[in-house]
Every structure is written in structure tokens, then in C-alpha cells.
Amino acid sequence: MSKQRDQWGSSLGFVLAAAGSAVGLGNLWKFPYIAWDNNGGAFVLVYLVCIALIGLPIMMAEILIGRRTQSSPVPAFGALHEQTGTSKRWSVVGWIGVLAGVSILCFYAVIAGWSLSSFAQCLNWSINGYTPPEDGAFGAFIGNTGLQFMLALMFSGVTAFIVMRGISRGIEKATKILMPVLLLILVVLAINALTMKGIGQTLSFLFVPRLNELTTHGVLEALGHAFFTLSLGMGAMITYGSYMKKAESITKASVAIVVLDTAIALIACIIMYTILFSFPESQDQISASTAGMLFTTMPHMFYSKMAGGAILGPIFYILVAFAALSSTISLLEVSVALLVDRFSMTRVKATLAAAGSIFALTICVIFSLNSGFAVSRFKLFGTADSGLGYRLNEIFFKNKQGFMDFFDHLASNWLLPVGGLLITVYVGWFLNKKVSLDELGLQDENGNVHPFFKVFHFVLRYIAPLAILYIIYSVIFGAEDFT
Numbered sequence: 001m002s003k004q005r006d007q008w009g010s011s012l013g014f015v016l017a018a019a020g021s022a023v024g025l026g027n028l029w030k031f032p033y034i035a036w037d038n039n040g041g042a043f044v045l046v047y048l049v050c051i052a053l054i055g056l057p058i059m060m061a062e063i064l065i066g067r068r069t070q071s072s073p074v075p076a077f078g079a080l081h082e083q084t085g086t087s088k089r090w091s092v093v094g095w096i097g098v099l100a101g102v103s104i105l106c107f108y109a110v111i112a113g114w115s116l117s118s119f120a121q122c123l124n125w126s127i128n129g130y131t132p133p134e135d136g137a138f139g140a141f142i143g144n145t146g147l148q149f150m151l152a153l154m155f156s157g158v159t160a161f162i163v164m165r166g167i168s169r170g171i172e173k174a175t176k177i178l179m180p181v182l183l184l185i186l187v188v189l190a191i192n193a194l195t196m197k198g199i200g201q202t203l204s205f206l207f208v209p210r211l212n213e214l215t216t217h218g219v220l221e222a223l224g225h226a227f228f229t230l231s232l233g234m235g236a237m238i239t240y241g242s243y244m245k246k247a248e249s250i251t252k253a254s255v256a257i258v259v260l261d262t263a264i265a266l267i268a269c270i271i272m273y274t275i276l277f278s279f280p281e282s283q284d285q286i287s288a289s290t291a292g293m294l295f296t297t298m299p300h301m302f303y304s305k306m307a308g309g310a311i312l313g314p315i316f317y318i319l320v321a322f323a324a325l326s327s328t329i330s331l332l333e334v335s336v337a338l339l340v341d342r343f344s345m346t347r348v349k350a351t352l353a354a355a356g357s358i359f360a361l362t363i364c365v366i367f368s369l370n371s372g373f374a375v376s377r378f379k380l381f382g383t384a385d386s387g388l389g390y391r392l393n394e395i396f397f398k399n400k401q402g403f404m405d406f407f408d409h410l411a412s413n414w415l416l417p418v419g420g421l422l423i424t425v426y427v428g429w430f431l432n433k434k435v436s437l438d439e440l441g442l443q444d445e446n447g448n449v450h451p452f453f454k455v456f457h458f459v460l461r462y463i464a465p466l467a468i469l470y471i472i473y474s475v476i477f478g479a480e481d482f483t
């Protein structure tokens with residue numbers, strides 16, 4: 001760490017990279033689906049409250065830890081031990097983060113690969129004409145192990161290439177191109193949505209809260225998703241914050257990231273729902289699986305129903321691929337930064353080691369998508385139908401099988417909430433308040449603390465930990481599931 005540490009070239013560079021991490025499949029694939037499932041309105045309102053009240057303060061807490069220590073999550077807590085006397089054991093937060101990053105990346109890269117194939121399919125339809133899909137085409141596609149391997153490999157390869165080039169020359173440069181292009185495509189698609197007849201219904205579905213439709217499950221899902229979509233609870237923001245210059249405002253940057261992420265999730269819903277509302281018969285096609293809406297229903301809607309779909313279709317999937325790429329970059333960076341900071345590896349070696357090991361897990365995920373392979377029935381505590389193993393699978397993994405669901409459940413339901421909880425407790429109760437105040441710059445020369453800081457600290461101490469404990473409680477005792 002004594003060598004000069006790479007830094008973001010500009011404050012905009014940091015905001016775009018961090019927003020790039022936040023904006024991903026969570027916004028374009030998952031949020032539209034879960035908001036649809038939960039009947040929009042009231043669910044969206046709860047989601048917005050979770051983002052503003054809990055997501056934003058945790059985002060600020062993570063970035064401030066990173067910026068203060070100028071190091072990645074594991075050594076960050078060692079540095080804070082030296083600076084402020086808090087226990088070194090807090091570095092477990094960093095390890096949880098690395099584990100979460102690895103767990104998410106190994107399945108995320110597979111789904112990201114699907115965007116490449118949807119893009120190719122759309123392009124093919126644009127050139128050769130649309131042919132309606134056969135029944136079960138998506139299942140066959142997922143089970144095509146060789147193809148899945150190639151798609152995930154391409155995606156992981158590009159991710160590794162960018163991360164290998166470092167912060168300012170790799171990640172910042174890439175996200176400075178990816179994010180504006182993404183925003184531009186989104187605006188074009190949104191303008192198109194405004195001209196469609198389903199727009200009125202879409203807006204009232206999304207923004208008129210019908211409180212009687214709210215369920216406990218919906219509230220928990222909104223809360224859980226707030227973590228995933230903002231990339232919180234796993235040290236990604238600690239890591240990105242560690243490359244931030246002292247002069248920049250963490251508060252402003254955090255607000256910008258959160259606003260961008262939320263706006264993009266809502267715009268994605270507007271784009272997809274206007275199609276679904278304009279052509280009501282398409283709603284029957286939304287399959288029961290989460291993957292359904294983005295990768296099976298949407299491509300066909302573009303071609304069979306929409307004017308201009310032949311151009312907008314391929315463009316839409318470039319958007320999905322770009323959004324996913326800026327997220328996989330941040331997922332890989334967490335492990336790479338650990339190897340560089342803690343084990344003094346060069347960035348190139350660290351990237352090859354991290355990306356290579358994670359890709360080995362990705363291969364397991366790919367095999368487990370094909371029911372012909374025994375690994376598709378993988379369960380951590382064995383496949384017995386009764387006994388201790390069965391009970392443990394039930395408690396910890398809701399008896400899900402296969403590596404994709406295993407890693408997704410492990411990260412989204414366990415690692416992110418637990419990591420997030422430890423971060424709130426640490427910054428709320430253990431870290432000297434002066435450190436946070438100083439990093440956030442929320443105190444004037446006369447020592448007056450800005451009211452925003454008081455709210456921030458109060459939320460981190462009481463509200464956020466209680467909300468997260470509620471998630472963890474329901475994961476264990478309720479039949480709840482956030483994935």
C-alpha cells in the first residue's frame with residue numbers, strides 16, 4: 001500500500017463507476033419483475049422509502065470507510081483499528097464481502113451472458129425476419145451447456161480485461177463510456193414508451209399507491225432488493241470509496257448514485273410495462289420464473305408487436321449487457337483489491353487469479369442449469385429427503401437446488417444482509433463519530449453539526465439494524481425469500 005494508490009481521475013468518474021456498479025441486472029431484470037409481481041404502486045413506494053432511508057445512509061457509511069482508510073474492505077478494518085482503536089475483528093466484514101462478491105459474480109456472469117444471446121437473437125430477427133419461438137426454447141437455451149459456457153466466458157473475459165487495467169485507466173475509462181451510452185439508450189426507449197397507448201396505465205400502476213395491496217412479503221422484498229440494487233453489504237462501495245480523493249463530497253456523490261440507480265430502475269419498468277399494457281395479451285406470456293420477463297417475453301414483444309422494434313430490440317439488449325458489465329467489474333474488483341492490498345500481488349496476477357477461480361465456480365453454475373447433470377440437484381447439506389441435512393437445507397436455503405439458486409440465495413439472503421448489518425452497527429455504534437463527521441464534511445467551522453448528519457447517524461444506529469434484523473429473522477423463520 002506504500003506505492004502510490006490509483007485514484008479516480010475525477011469526481012464524475014467515481015460517481016459513474018459507482019452508479020455503474022449499482023445499475024445492473026437488479027434494475028433491468030429483477031426490479032421490473034418483482035414490482036410487477038407485487039402490483040406496483042404501494043410496493044414501489046415502500047421501495048423508495050427503503051432506498052432513501054436505509055440504502056442511502058449505508059451507501060455513505062461504506063464509502064466513508066473506504067475513503068478514510070484508502071484500502072479495500074479486509075485491510076480497511078485493520079487500518080481503522082490503528083487509527084481509532086476499534087477491534088481488528090471487524091475485518092470479518094471484509095471477508096463476508098469478498099465471499100458475497102464471489103457468490104454473486106459466479107451466477108451473475110451467466111445471466112449477463114443471456115443478454116448477449118438475446119442481443120444476437122434480436123439482431124438475427126432484424127435481419128432475417130421474426131420467427132415466433134417454440135415452446136420450451138428458453139429451457140433448452142439454458143440447458144445448452146456449451147453455449148452457456150461461451151457466453152459466460154466472453155462476459156467474464158471482458159470484465160477481467162477492464163479490471164486488469166486498473167482504476168483510472170480501466171474501470172473509470174470503461175464506465176465513462178458505458179454509463180452515458182446506457183443513459184442515452186434508456187432515454188430513447190423511454191421517449192418511445194411515452195408515445196404508446198399503455199403509458200397512462202403504466203404510470204398509474206407504478207405510482208398510485210394502493211396501500212391495501214401491500215403485503216409483508218412485499219415489504220421484505222423491497223428492503224432486500226434495496227441492498228442488492230445499490231451494491232451494498234459486500235464492500236463494493238468500500239472498495240470504490242478507497243480510490244476517492246479527499247477533496248470530494250461523499251454525501252453528494254452518494255445522493256447522485258442512489259438517484260441514478262432508482263431513476264433507472266423506474267425507467268426500465270416504464271419501458272417494459274408500456275409494452276405489456278399496450279398489448280394486454282402479452283401479459284399472459286410472462287412466465288412464472290424471474291428470468292421470464294426480460295429474456296423471454298420482451299424480445300418477442302419488440303418484434304411481434306412494436307413499431308420500430310427491429311431497431312429498438314437489439315439496442316435494448318446492448319443496454320442490458322452494458323449495465324451488467326459495469327456491475328460485474330465492481331464485483332470482481334472487490335476480490336482483486338483484496339489480493340493487491342492484503343497479499344501484495346500485482347494487479348495483473350490478482351485479476352487472473354480472482355477471475356480464474358470465480359470462473360471455475362461459474363462453470364459449476366452452468367452445469368447445474370442442465371437437469372441432465374447431477375450437480376443440478378446440488379444442495380449444500382446433502383440431498384436426503386429427511387434428517388438433519390434436510391432440515392439445514394430448509395432453514396438456510398429454503399431447500400433450493402442447483403448452484404445458481406444456492407449462490408443467489410447465499411448472497412442475497414445471508415451475506416448481503418449480514419454484511420450490511422455489521423456495517424451499520426460498526427459505523428453507528430463503534431466508529432468514532434468524529435471520523436464520520438470529518439469524512440462526510442457535515443460540520444461547519446463553528447462545530448455545528450448539519451441536521452442531515454443527525455438523521456444519518458440515527459438511522460445507522462437504530463432504524464437500519466432493526467430493519468435488517470427483521471429481514472434475517474424472516475429469512476430464518478418465515479417462508480420469505482428475497483431472490
Ligand code: PHE
Nearest residue numbers: 022024025026027228229231
Ligand atoms: N447492484 C447490482 C445490480 O443491481 C448488483 C451488484 C450487487 C453489483 C452487489 C455489485 C455488488 O445488478
